[in-house]
Amino acid sequence: MIRNYIKTAFRSLMKNKGFTIINVLGLALGLATCLLIVFYVFDELSYDRYNEKADRIYRVNDDIKFGGNTNSYAVSPAPMAAAMKADFPEIEQIVRFRGKGGNQVKKGNQNIEEDMMIYADPSVFDVFTLPMISGSPTTALTEPHTIVITEQIAQKYFNKTNVVGQVLTFNDTAQYKITGVIKNIPHQSHFHFDFFISMSTLAESRDIAWLSSNFNTYILLKPGTDYKKLEAKFDAFYKKHAGPQLEDILHLNFAKFEQGGNYIRINLIPVKKIHLYSNRVAEFDANGNIDYVYIFSAIAIFILLIACVNFMNLSTARSSNRAREVGVRKVLGSARKYLIAQFLTESIIVTLLGAVIAVFAAWALLPLFNQMSGKELIITPHIVSWLIPALFIIIIVIGCLAGSYPALFLSGFNPIDVLKGKLANGFKGGLLRSFLVVFQFAISIFLIIGTLVIYNQLKFIQNKDLGYNRDHVLTVGNIGALGNSANTFKQEVKQIAGVTDASLSEALPTWDYGNGTTLFKDQAPDQKRALNTQFWGIDEDYINTLGMKIIKGRNFSKEMLTDSTGLIINEAAAKVLAFSNPIDQKLYAPTDNMVKNLKAYHIVGVIKDFNFKSLRLNVTPLVFRLDGGRGAFCVRVNSANIPALLAQIKKSWSGVAPNYQFDYSFLDQQFDSLYRSEQRIGTIVIAFTSLAIIIACLGLFGLAAYAAEQRTKEIGIRKILGANMSTIVGMLSKDFIGLVAIAIAIASPLAWWAMKQWLEGFAYRQNIQWWELALAGIAAVFIAFITISFQSIRAALTNPVKSLRSE
Template sequence: MFKNYLKSALRSLTKNKGFTAINILGLALGLCVCMLIVFYVVDELGYDSYNTNANRIYRVNNDIKFGGSVNNYAVSPAPLAEAFRHDLPEVEDIARFRDRGGYKVRKGDHNIQEAHFVFADPSIFNVFTLPALYGNPVKALAEPKNAVITESMAVKYFATANAVGKTLTLNDTLLYKVGAVIKDVPRRSHFNYDFFLAMSGLDESKNGAWLSNNFNTYVLVKQGTDVNRMAAKFPSMVRKYVGGQLQAAVHMDYDKFEANGDYYHLQLMPLKKIHLYSSDIAELSANGNIQYVYIFSAVAIFILLIACVNFMNLSTARSANRAREVGVRKVLGSSRKQLISQFLSESVIVTFFATLIALAGAWALLPLFNQMADKQLLIDTATMLWLLPSLLVVVLVIGCLAGSYPAFFLSAFQPVQVLKGKLSSGFKGGFLRSFLVVFQFSISVFLIIGTLVIYHQLKYIQSKDLGFNRDQVLVVHNTDILGNNSKVFKQEVRTLPGVISSTMTGFIPTNSWRNSTTFFKDASLNMKEAVTSQVWDIDEDYIPTMGMKMAYGRNFSKDMKTDTAAVIVNEAAARLLGWRDASNKEIVGVQDNMGKVLKRYTIVGVVKDFNFNSLRENISPLLFKLNENRGALAVRIGAADVGSVMKQIKSKWQSVSPNQEFSYSFMDEDFDRTYRTEQRMGGIFIAFTSMAIIIACLGLFGLAAYAAEQRTKEIGIRKVLGASTSIIVGMLSRDFIKLVIISILVASPLAWLFMQQWFLQGFAYHDNVKWWVFAVAGGGAILIAFVTISFQSVKAAIANPVKSLKTE
């Protein structure tokens, strides 16, 4: 029986090659896009799953409201780990990371700057699954001057994976002994370190300050632990450990702290949720976004629906051509069940061939998709183990679902009626096809509008006045490795032709996190007048080099000795302090986390607000202090001199420090990198939207061909009666264009609601959805549909009417 179904199905499909090709191509495109999206989603959802105990590992986050601001930290206090270990029996083990930035590593006679360093507790290797190749990493980090490195770093610096016992020279003076070598950290990890230094060698790790958050802390809970019950103990722990230090620092007991509406909340973040659900302060790497997973999953479903709709539409549209076949089969004894099985077999075969083409297409397009999405996806053996069974299910499910309506629709024909030629597709068939066309193009228009809004928002971000001038600014990194030569380097650079100004600082106004401090209006430490602000150490050249503007007061001056106790605040900080012009006002700052040292500062100026965080966030309070910071040298260069000046700066660097790597970037590029994820997602969105439109147009093309075929005699008569080609094209296109217009009316308000009320609300600074977006999307959809339909319409209009009327 099955062999007969297969033979009949193949015969029917090859008989109608054009419609079969459209169905297979449409489904193949839809399935290909779905596969790529599934690869992306599986990859995103799989972060940190390599850990054996991933379901029992949590990061301790710290959410604090204090001094007029709310901060959600991915870090916690240094003593928290020991407190958890002592107070919570549910804890099996606990470990900390402290990221202090990169180091230069000696290789031969020169140094290489490496970014992926971290101080770590030995228990890190008990909490996370980081297999050792050589040595014992737990024992290794028990010694203060020991390091654990990855296999790739061992090969890079010692030409062998077994580097145990070798010595690492960091920043020319620090010596660390390699105590163990581990496998490289898996790509799908929310941290990516190559060098693990012993935490015991870091004095900061031993302090008892609960009001300072600098350590990423991970807790491994025991089997069967109810984490909600465990978290219920946190408030009493906070009161126990934080209360006394809060009283010492700001002379306020914890009850009053809470009565003011402030809070200090410890939260448990499941390890496997960090990558997609966390964007807190001091994340160890740039995380993904669950919103994109939802969006692309929805796009995959929509595109697959469009492809299935094509199949249903074309199959039901050609029902009249197969009506006599159904009638003859019924007269010869075929049951309705057998007919349904026959038509479903055809559908499954089409889906099978479409799936093969889609798999080949996904394999061919994967390198391009990786480039667009910044991924390293592979179709390897592990992928095929879950992909092939999934594709088999997809073939059966989509084949049966897409072919179900045509199968039931065709099998319901009455043999007497169809053999007499009295078949009519009827209202229901025509209405369903119209509804499905509207559904297809509604999705397409929705995606077009979404794509236009995304790109308009990105353009808005890139052209927005940030309050500083990021153009023509070269940033030379790691100038602190020059030591005392950093000042010499700055002075020599300033004398170069084409250099307008320069500033030595580690605080570049691109998206990053810095420590914050609380300031008060006076020594009474009134919490109602407190402001929690970031503090940047800058020199007197910083503000002019960055192109910032003063709102009130003055800039720092090296000629004013009193400026060592002076500060400049931004307008946001001045507003929170209750002053518009804060110049010549005094504030009091807490100098340490135990509240033992207070220092009085004079505000000498107010700088106009500028965006130093992502434009997803509002401008927060900021305070400048005149302090030396050798982290980087920012150089403003004349527009015509960039290339030549950069070469001269590199030459100056090599003359001052010939063995140090010259590392630089341009500030505008650093800014653009902040929104690289949005740019990548926008590019992918365009590609997927294009695919959706192509698939919808394939269906429209097939329906237009069918409509022209059904009205062949009518067209012939109209031509004989004098109808022009344009009139016939308009007649054949009119009904389809009406459906596209309805699609625009349906999709536009939904797209506006989604993009305006959901997507754009994720940005603190955004433009509203413009009217022209709907005009462009609607006009584009109509134009694309008209061009698609016109090909078949013109073909039918210019055909010789004699051929269509010769049998009449």
């Protein structure tokens, strides 16, 4: 029986090749898109799950409101780890990390810049799953100046992994003994460090300041512990330990501190949620966003629904062509259940063919998708192990769902009515079919509007006045390696033709740099007269090099000796300070983490606000002090021959630091990298929207073909009576265009609301423009009309004598 169903199904499908090709292609495109999205979502949801104890690992966070500023941090105070371990028996183990920044690592006579370095407690191997290839995890980081490296670093510097006991030299001076080599950290991790340096090397790790947060702290809870109940104890715990220091510094307790509208709150986040749910100051890596997982999952479902809708539409549209077949079968004694089984078999075969093509298409498109998404997705045995059963279930479910209505509809024909020709024909009257067309195009229009809004927001970000000029600014890396020679290098570069200006500083606006501190209006700290701010060291050329604007006062000057205690504040800081005239006003900054001593500064200028964080966030207070630092070096260039200019700068670099790599980039490239995830999301959404439209058009193309076929006689009569081609095209198109118009009316307000919610995530954003909705509607009508017109024109050009003779 089953063999007969399959044989009959193949005959029917081969007899209607056009129908079969459209359905198979539509399902294949839909399933291939779904597979790619499933790979993406699976990858996003798998972050940090490689840790064997991931269900019990949590990061300690700080939420602080003080000095007119509110911040959420991924770091906590240095002494908190030991205190938590002592006070809470629920904690099995705890580990701290502290960023080290980039260093020059010696390899032969060459120094190589390495950025992925971190200080870590020895307990890191008890909390995280970092399998060790050589060395002992129990002793690897217990001694000062010891280091654990990944296998790729071991291969890079020694061409082998058995390197325990070897020594690495940083910045030509500091030497670290290798005590362990671990496997490379998986891509699905929220941190990707290559060098783990013993925490005991860092003097700051023994700091006792509770009001300064610099350490990423993770706890491993004992099995069965409710982290929310533990979290509820943190308020009293923090106040007990930090309270004495708060009273010593600000001369008030936490009750009065909070009465002033301030707070310090400690909380936990599960490690498995960090990648998708956390976007705090001092994150290790740029994290993902759970909203995009939801968006892509919805797109996958929508596209699959569109493909299924095509199947149902085309199957019911050709019902009149198979009505006589059904009538004859019923007259010959075929039961309805056998007819249903026959039609479901056809549906499942089409789905199977589409799934096979989809698998190969997804495999072929995976490298392109990786390039678009910035992922490193690969087909692994683990993926295959769940993909094959999942595909089998999908084929059965989609085959049955997509074929259920056609099977029930066709098998329910009355054989007498069918054989007497009383069955209603034509496109009109197919209410479900009309609903499904509206559904398809509503989704397509929704995606078109979303794509336009995302594109315009990204364009807005690219063109927004940031408060500084990022064009034609060259940044040179590894500048810290020059030490005292950095100023010499700067002066040499400034003499090169084509260089307008150059600057040494702690940071650049495109960096995710955090150097927060609290400044006070008075020499005696007072929470009501405090400013929580970023505190950056720059030189006198920084503002000019970056094209910033002084709106009050003046820039720093090396000719003014008093500028060694000068400050330049931004507009946001001036607003919080609320001085009637901030110029020459004094501010006091702590010289240590315990705020025992305050240094007096005076304000010499106010700078126009510029964006030094993501445009998702408002500009917060920032204060410049005159201290060039050795973190960043930028050059404003004005030359048509950039390669020649770079060669001259590289020559100067080689003269100052012959054994160090010359590394450079441009500031606008760094800015673009801040929004690379949004740009990638925009590209992917455009691609998926295009696929959704193509799939919808495939279905509409098929429907138009069958609508024209069912009205062959009417078209022939109209042509004999004098109807021209445009009249016939309009007649065949108006029903479909009307359905698209209904889809526009439904999709537009829904898309407007959804994209408005997405834009709320940006502090700086464009409003949704009316023309974006109008353009999406016009595009949908145009696409639908072009799709329908092909079949309509073909029908209108048919010889009427031939069409009437066929009747």
